[in-house]
Amino acid sequence: MTEIVRKILSGALVAMGAPLPERIEVEVPKDESMGDLATPLAMSLAKALKRPPRKIAEEIVENIRDRGDFERIEVAGPGFINFTFRRESLYRSFSELLRREEAFFRKDIGKGRKILVEFVSANPTGPLHLGHGRGAALGAALSNLLAAAGFSVTKEYYINDAGRQVSLLGESVFARYQELFGISYPFPEDGYRGDYVLGIARRIKESEEEKNEGGKYKGLNFEFPQSNYFTSYACQQMLSVIKSDLEHFGVTFDVWQSEKELYDKNEVSGAIDYLRQKGFVYEDEGATWFKATLFGDEKDRVLIKSGGQHTYFASDIAYHKKKVDGSFDELIDIWGADHHGYIPRVRAALEALGYEKERLKVLLVQMVSLLRSGKPVQMSKRAGEFVTLREVIEEVGADTTKFVFLTRKADSHLEFDLEVAKAASAENPVYYVQYANARINSIFRNAAEKGFTGGAGINDANLLPLLSEPEETRLIKKILLYPAVFEAAVQAREPHRITYYLQELAGMFHPYYNRHRILTDERELSSARLSLCRGVASVLKDGLRLLGVAAPEKM
């Protein structure tokens, strides 16, 4: 619908010889009586054309040639142009939607452009927590949206399996391992104290026993932080836990990129050398620095510490270099908001490498605070006490968890109340949306029993005019708006817009269902209403699928 309006508007502007704006705003008016769609176009042109907005609006309206789809096109308020569709036009579009379904919803925005979405990327030093879950839900939904919009999407998880944190994990496991033999080994100061660390130690011990090598590392003195058996074993274990957690959550990745591999393949040193050749690297006080200030960062950043170890930033440069070199047109990184200070330096590095920094878009996901019945759940990462994503999924379910995450825009703080999320009630918006779809499917089952060719198959455009109730017209208009919502969500990279739309659509269907019977004695009316239901269900299913949430046929 919005496309039709945009088209005739740009046609009118051309006819007038007026400049075409980059984007013609089309919106749904506040009040239904104002029409179906409206544009503030004339008002935004007022300054450039140096004429009153209402005059411009009138002129635009006069220049609209093809108005066959509209019952009314009128100028209102300070200069809005309001459009009201003819019913026949709505029915024609709706019939087209039923026929083409997914193809009708989509617009090819990406045109095959390659886009890499990196998300979660939690250190493999412990299980995923709720904040990671939020990033996972967002990344997965965004990837779905982008792929549906014609982008070629790669989903990637960056594994920080090199460096201090993983070796600290290894040493923590090593300490627990020694304890299993009654040997006291000083537990590392910032070590990981969660129960899972002990679990890994036990597993190492058990696997030794199986191989008749019991106590192989008992009492030995390993050099940490150098990588060794304990580090790599623990890391592998944690990674498989993380993978299985994500699988439970219904989130998958195309690429698991290891940081360690970047070192092993000399890509880190390669990236540093590259920057050095360009003159952006210098030595000072025994350390190797990157001239980040040349590219807008606050200060220069260390790549190699005076002790010889690389910083996290060094491998991150190599990683982002690898990504852009992979001929991706756009990179999206989804990070926790606590990393926001890191953006300028990564952007600076990209620019120094010779890429436009606009290629990288960083989406920050704000913190999640976990509540139970309104009271904060105490978590202490240091003591290893925290509620994991896995536990939350098991308690409230993956669909609900995802839906709650996707009901907020990324950069707003989120309160996640376990009891509220668990309640199978109206407080829980995911059920509200799923329930609408389940109800419709229930109607379809009844319809089939009553000998209707089935809601699923019905598409008789001639019957659609029987849908004359105000609720029906409103539903049709709402459904026809879905493609515009989809497009806006993709452009803004904001999946939550889909979530809200689905709630609104369900919020129109339930009252309709309560007020009007779908299956009546009038066969033709019933058929028409089944078609309407199919349109609703089709959109609900599509939207839920994009969000990564199930759309059960029975509840």
Next chain:
RNA sequence: GCGCCUGUAGCUCAGUUGGAUAGAGCAACUGCCUUCUAAGCAGUGGGUCAGGGGUUCGAAUCCCUUCAGGCGCGCCA
């Protein structure tokens, strides 16, 4: 101290990239199941969009400032 994010109904949050009279859910009160699923529906009340100033035809939205909360500001990751 500097930077980023946030501040909208009692609570949790939207607000279509600056548009018309600011929205939803929950909570509160009142009703609706012998007809397609009551995880539903109908109705009622609720606002200084944190405060102030500015930009313009028009601001919850952009700029400045004050206040409040969160997060950053390492040769940590």
